[in-house]
Amino acid sequence: MAQRIDIQDLLIWAFRHQSVETAAGADPDALTVYWAVLALPVPHATVIRRFAREARRPDWHAAHTRCVSLDGVRRSRRLYTEWVRALVVLQRTLEGALGRFTVTGPSLDDQPWLRERLRA
Numbered sequence: 001m002a003q004r005i006d007i008q009d010l011l012i013w014a015f016r017h018q019s020v021e022t023a024a025g026a027d028p029d030a031l032t033v034y035w036a037v038l039a040l041p042v043p044h045a046t047v048i049r050r051f052a053r054e055a056r057r058p059d060w061h062a063a064h065t066r067c068v069s070l071d072g073v074r075r076s077r078r079l080y081t082e083w084v085r086a087l088v089v090l091q092r093t094l095e096g097a098l099g100r101f102t103v104t105g106p107s108l109d110d111q112p113w114l115r116e117r118l119r120a
Contacts, residue, residue, distance in 0.1 A: 002098070006105035007091040008057070011037070015052035029098045036093045044086040051083065058083050060113060077113060084110040 018030035060080035087106040
């Protein structure tokens, strides 16, 4: 039976733990993930690979400084939204395509700042 894994964890496994971009003899599932990521438009593939290697997600919060750049906040939020949407595309692309894993998620809101604003 295939192991259930969240798409973000799968990407971290493939890019960070399997080093699929540079390692010879990477796991076949890691190679499938790699090629699915490369099939994304270049800006999305670049973002996915970067954050998978770093084992983190983009920060959408405003900088905690005295002066907050509205343009900077917009860029951060746009990056986060595009990253989540790329995760959704990858999860759907990889669904049923892996031998060891069943891909789930992402269970992330693509605009969490809207929900936080409603709570305030």
